[in-house]
Amino acid sequence: MSASAAVETESQPSIDVDSDVVIETRNLGKIYRDFWGRKKVAALKSLDIEVKKGEIFGLLGPNGSGKSTTIKLIQGLLFPTSGRAFVFGKDARDVTKNERIGYLPEESYLYKFLNAEETLDFYARLFDMPAGERKERSDRLIRMVGLHQARRRQLREYSKGMTRRIGLAQALVNEPDLLILDEPTTGMDPIGSREMKDLIIKLRDEGKTILLCSHQLADVQDVCDRVAILHQGELRELGRVDSLLKVRDVTEVHATGISDETKEKIAELIRNDGGQVVSMDNPTTTMEELFLDIVQDNRPGSRPTAN
Amino acid sequence: MRIEKDQMLSYFEWLIFNFGLLQGAIVAVALSLLGFVVCYLVSMARYGPSEAFFHVTRVIYELLARDLPGTSIRRVYALARLAFQEAIRRRVLVIMAVFIAVLLFAGWFLDPAADNIAQLYISFVMTGTSYLILLLGLFLSCFSIPADMKSKTIQTITTKPVRSTEIVLGRIFGFTAVGTVLLVSMGVLSYVFVIRGIEHRHESGDIASDGMSGETSYDASHAHSFEMSGDEGTTDEQKGHRHLVTRTGDGQYVIGSPEGLLNARIPVYGRLAFTDRGGNPGIGLNVGYEDEYQKYIEGTSLMSAIWTFSNVQPSRFGGGDTLPIEMSLQAFRTLKGDIVTGVQGAIILKHTNGRVESERIPFIVKEFSVDQKEIPRKLSGSRDGEPVELDIFDDIVDEDGKLEIHVRCTDPGQYLGMSAADLYLRAGDSTFGWNMFKGFLGIWMQMFLIICLGVMFSTFLSGPVAMVATMTCLVLGFFGSLAFDVATGDTPGGGPIESLIRIPTQQGAMVDLDLGNPVLEKTIKIVDNGIMYTLFSVFKAIPSFGQFNTSDYVAYGFDIFSGLVARHLTMTIAYFILTSVIAYFFLKTREIAAA
Ligand SMILES: Nc1ncnc2c1ncn2[C@@H]1O[C@H](COP(=O)(O)OP(=O)(O)OP(=O)(O)O)[C@@H](O)[C@H]1O
Ligand SMILES: [Mg+2]
Numbered sequence: 001m002s003a004s005a006a007v008e009t010e011s012q013p014s015i016d017v018d019s020d021v022v023i024e025t026r027n028l029g030k031i032y033r034d035f036w037g038r039k040k041v042a043a044l045k046s047l048d049i050e051v052k053k054g055e056i057f058g059l060l061g062p063n064g065s066g067k068s069t070t071i072k073l074i075q076g077l078l079f080p081t082s083g084r085a086f087v088f089g090k091d092a093r094d095v096t097k098n099e100r101i102g103y104l105p106e107e108s109y110l111y112k113f114l115n116a117e118e119t120l121d122f123y124a125r126l127f128d129m130p131a132g133e134r135k136e137r138s139d140r141l142i143r144m145v146g147l148h149q150a151r152r153r154q155l156r157e158y159s160k161g162m163t164r165r166i167g168l169a170q171a172l173v174n175e176p177d178l179l180i181l182d183e184p185t186t187g188m189d190p191i192g193s194r195e196m197k198d199l200i201i202k203l204r205d206e207g208k209t210i211l212l213c214s215h216q217l218a219d220v221q222d223v224c225d226r227v228a229i230l231h232q233g234e235l236r237e238l239g240r241v242d243s244l245l246k247v248r249d250v251t252e253v254h255a256t257g258i259s260d261e262t263k264e265k266i267a268e269l270i271r272n273d274g275g276q277v278v279s280m281d282n283p284t285t286t287m288e289e290l291f292l293d294i295v296q297d298n299r300p301g302s303r304p305t306a307n
Numbered sequence: 308m309r310i311e312k313d314q315m316l317s318y319f320e321w322l323i324f325n326f327g328l329l330q331g332a333i334v335a336v337a338l339s340l341l342g343f344v345v346c347y348l349v350s351m352a353r354y355g356p357s358e359a360f361f362h363v364t365r366v367i368y369e370l371l372a373r374d375l376p377g378t379s380i381r382r383v384y385a386l387a388r389l390a391f392q393e394a395i396r397r398r399v400l401v402i403m404a405v406f407i408a409v410l411l412f413a414g415w416f417l418d419p420a421a422d423n424i425a426q427l428y429i430s431f432v433m434t435g436t437s438y439l440i441l442l443l444g445l446f447l448s449c450f451s452i453p454a455d456m457k458s459k460t461i462q463t464i465t466t467k468p469v470r471s472t473e474i475v476l477g478r479i480f481g482f483t484a485v486g487t488v489l490l491v492s493m494g495v496l497s498y499v500f501v502i503r504g505i506e507h508r509h510e511s512g513d514i515a516s517d518g519m520s521g522e523t524s525y526d527a528s529h530a531h532s533f534e535m536s537g538d539e540g541t542t543d544e545q546k547g548h549r550h551l552v553t554r555t556g557d558g559q560y561v562i563g564s565p566e567g568l569l570n571a572r573i574p575v576y577g578r579l580a581f582t583d584r585g586g587n588p589g590i591g592l593n594v595g596y597e598d599e600y601q602k603y604i605e606g607t608s609l610m611s612a613i614w615t616f617s618n619v620q621p622s623r624f625g626g627g628d629t630l631p632i633e634m635s636l637q638a639f640r641t642l643k644g645d646i647v648t649g650v651q652g653a654i655i656l657k658h659t660n661g662r663v664e665s666e667r668i669p670f671i672v673k674e675f676s677v678d679q680k681e682i683p684r685k686l687s688g689s690r691d692g693e694p695v696e697l698d699i700f701d702d703i704v705d706e707d708g709k710l711e712i713h714v715r716c717t718d719p720g721q722y723l724g725m726s727a728a729d730l731y732l733r734a735g736d737s738t739f740g741w742n743m744f745k746g747f748l749g750i751w752m753q754m755f756l757i758i759c760l761g762v763m764f765s766t767f768l769s770g771p772v773a774m775v776a777t778m779t780c781l782v783l784g785f786f787g788s789l790a791f792d793v794a795t796g797d798t799p800g801g802g803p804i805e806s807l808i809r810i811p812t813q814q815g816a817m818v819d820l821d822l823g824n825p826v827l828e829k830t831i832k833i834v835d836n837g838i839m840y841t842l843f844s845v846f847k848a849i850p851s852f853g854q855f856n857t858s859d860y861v862a863y864g865f866d867i868f869s870g871l872v873a874r875h876l877t878m879t880i881a882y883f884i885l886t887s888v889i890a891y892f893f894l895k896t897r898e899i900a901a902a
Contacts, residue, residue: 032901075466077900096377098468105466109459111389113396125385126467170463 022178022209023051023074027083030069043069045233046083051211056204058220058241059213061230062295067213068106070230071182074211075103087178099127102176104184108167112156116147116166119155120173127174141169146195160187168196179203181212185219197223221287229294236294244290318870346892366895370888374470374895382469386477387484394447394485402439406493409435410500417504420528422546425568426862428504429743432497433858437750440490444754445777447482448761450770461899471894475887478762479755486754494747498740505568509542509550511560523550523562533562570864571742572633574731575623577614577712584608594639594722601724603639606650606716612725615659616732619710621700623734629681630656630699631733632712637724638672649674650721656682656703657711663690663703667715672723679733737866745872746861752879753855757781759886767893784852802835855879 028047032040044066051057059067072078074085076093085092088100110119120138129137142151145165155163164187171179184200185193193216200210200223214220220227221241229237237244267277343363350359413431421427452474455461464474509523509531523531523542531542533552540552548565555561581602583589586609591602604610621627638650650672656665665688670678688697697703704710712730716723760780764773805820808831814820820828855875860867 072900077462077465078898095374095465095468095470098466101466103463103466105459105462107459109461109463111393111460113392122385122389123463123467126382126464126469128379128381128468174467 020053021050022053022088023049023057023211024086025049025070025074025083026085028070028073028080028085029082030066030073030078031081043233044073044230047230047235049228049235049238051209053209054204054207055225056200056210056212056223058224058227059211059230060217060220060227060291061213065230066233067230068182069233071180071211071213075101075180099174100177102171102174102179104164104167104171104179104181106182108163108170110155110163110167110170113154115154116142116151116169119166120169123170124173129174137173137175138169141172144172144199145169146192161189161192164188165192168199177208179208179210179212181210183214184212185214185216193219217287217291229291231295237290241287318873346896350896362896366892369895370472370891374472374891377470378472378476382473383476383480386464386469386473387481390451390478390481391484393451394482397447399443399447399485399489402443402489403492406435406439407496410496413500419504424546425501425505425864428501429862430858432500433746433750433861436490436493436497436747437753437856437858440486440493440750440754441757441781443489444482444486444757445761445774445781447485448478448758449765449774449777451478451482452762452765453768453770453773456899459900465899471891472887474894475762475766475890479758479883479887482758482762483755486758487751490747490751490754494744497747498743501569501743505548505565507565509562511552511562514560518554518558521560531562569739571737571739571861571866572864573734573737573866573868574633574728575616575619575734576728576731577616579725579727580613580615582609582611582613584610586611591725592722594724601637601726601729603637603722603724604714604716606718606721606723610715612714612723612730614712614714614727614730616710616712618708619700619704619732620708624732625735627684627700629683632680632682632730633677633733634680634714634725634730635675635677636672636714636729638674639722639724641722642720644718644721650716650723651718652714652716652723654680654682655713655715656688656699657713658703659705659709659711663697664688665697665699665703669717742866743861745867746858748872749855749857749867749875752875753852755879756852756855756882759883763886763890763893766890767897781852802832802839804831804835804838 025047028044029042030044031042034040043064047066047070049057059070061067069078073080074087074092075098076091076095079093087097090097111122114122117138120141121134124134124137142148145168147162147165147169150158150162155166158166164184168181168184171181179200181200185196188196197219200212204210204225212220212224224241226238226240227244228235270277346363346366347359350362410432417427417431452461455464461474507527509526512522512524512530514521519535521533521535523533529545531545531550533540533542533550535552535554538554542550542552542562544567548568550565551563553561553563581589581591581604584605589610591604591610591612594603602612604612619630624630632654636652640650644650648671651669652672653667653669655667658664665686668680668682670680672678682699684699686697686699687694688703689695690697690702699710714723714725714730757777760777761773764776768776808814808820808822820831822828855878857867857871857875
């Protein structure tokens, strides 16, 4: 199998166009090569995932585990070394799929000499939008991401979080059905990341599909319906967030204002019931624990890994 | 200034018979094959032989079936606008300041006392403009896409429904727009600069006692004398111009602006043939210069140079009271002769049937300048040997509008040299401003080509490398004709392989290669021809930039005929298509995020 296969369009994905599956990767792999064609890094190995319509899908993994690579393969920014990726039933390298996609890259790669309005106007033009619509959209989006006071300032003057916000607005300019977000909350202030999460959930409720990757595990736990955890280019865990976290038969008790006596009583109660008190500290984020376990190889991934 | 034979062809002659369609088609096919092979090899290195073929054809299919039909004007416009804004942000307007500064300080190195001041000024501004504009095009086009790749801003573009065609076209058009804005401003400034540069006035100086002639004051390094007829008059010609002189009511003489400096002569060129010493059709003599540009005829022999002009009608020559002929012939002396008067010759107008001819119109060669002759419509001559009075347009021009002009050298032992462009009929004048516009259009086309090449190279090379590649094309293009000789294959001693064999075996270039093995010799010849033809195609494919530069026409006061402009535009469009397709291929097959 070779990269040229990625241009083929005859062999259709197993899904048909109006089915529930928005993104499908089949045996997707990427090896970065240097100029002379020598192998440098196997960034992604044989990935099979399906993202369904109307869900928020999270990609997790430590630095360099292949999250951004996966996203770029799905967008056609990279050509796979093996396997294929489909979006809306179209090959990842078909540009027409982009009509329905909004993409926020790792860093907002925007033209620094444009101001917020010009930026949105420019990207809206790329969707072949007439002038009136462009104006209306960019006004609304600038207000939505809270940049209306900085709308006439060049992006070079923007702070990191402001750049992230205009990047998000840019990704939403075509009212996409699929939103791909590469670390959406980095650089955002707490209110910003709260708003971002609310927005993601709101969009999901409108029936849009969201693929995101993030290091903010709490955020992921808050918003994602399903997650895939990558480690060194391999898929190690895939499933619904609630069931993934429920696998571990742990009950958490959150309470304030109870005395040590009461705590002891509760422990007593559990023991009487045949249970066992594991810990009774301030609770850690369970997502984080799951993540750390997988990444530190304390626990074999529940999925068979390739190779 | 030197006009090559093929530059005199009309547009359709060129398109259909010469260099145009036919050769263009051959070159296009050869290049497409070459392009295909290169792309195939590149793909093969990546994916193996069978996949590669599939890969390349797939890209071609994608271009024709999807990306070209999917290309949207609005997206191209948006991208072009972005490229424009980017260029402005990179402070290209500084170039304008440089240009203005150059014009301001031009006085230091332009000699206002020069004989051909208009030519000097025009050459100066046009050369200056073209250097600045070409440099600008080079820098803008070569660095833009690589910079976008590096800053990754291109990723935000390609994840929109943007076709590779649109990225390529957007860049080309955007930068061309920047260049056009600058070029137009420079053109306007240049025009004003030239007009103001040649402008000078004289006061009236000494006036003769009858008031009918006089001298002007000495200004701009010269003075004129003038003759009056009534209240109006003209000065003599100095440094290529005259002034009108008018006498006002109170007896003052007012001397007007210089006239005749800014010309746009419309020449009508003819086809040149020669007769040999016996008066039979033949070729002219070569007096031993390497350059075969001009041929010579011998004095007091039957040798003559015959120009045949078509479509000679009174309406083309301002009503036809006279037939204006202009010539600039070369003299070649074999003896000192009469050094004061110069070599003499004669013009005879002839009917194509050879039975009607005018009397001899003698002239003395003015070397290195244009000799203007106004031949009166009515003149004496002969029909079938009988002396008659003739009318040029009624009697000597034939039914098809053809006219022959014969030139002979009447100085014994001396020679006259000429090429087809050295004698022409002057069919009036175009306006100088319009001609200058056409000259600037030539610079514009050069700029456009450079932008196309730069954008093409920058789709797969880094900025500096793309610039070197473009400059290589540019240099090869400027010396296009030179490279052409190398590539036409008319070299004694054979192609590269044959020559390599001849050197160690010490075989002379004039004898056939002899290796004692006919099959081997044949193979070498075929391979050599293949190599030569490839070289030929490659050189042919490089636009000969020099050719697009028509500023000499403007400077020397010749109208740039529209056939030439049309031809250059055709070539420009052809190169534009070629470079865009190649740029498309490389952009399409490039992994945007792997850079
Ligand atoms: N252009 C490239 N050339 C070579 N190797 C690359 C390139 N881009 C990424 N890699 C390598 O591929 C692997 C996966 O990188 P990727 O960017 O997908 O990681 P990531 O999961 O997004 O990490 P992070 O959390 O830091 O964003 C890394 O080992 C990285 O070094
Ligand atoms: Mg990343």
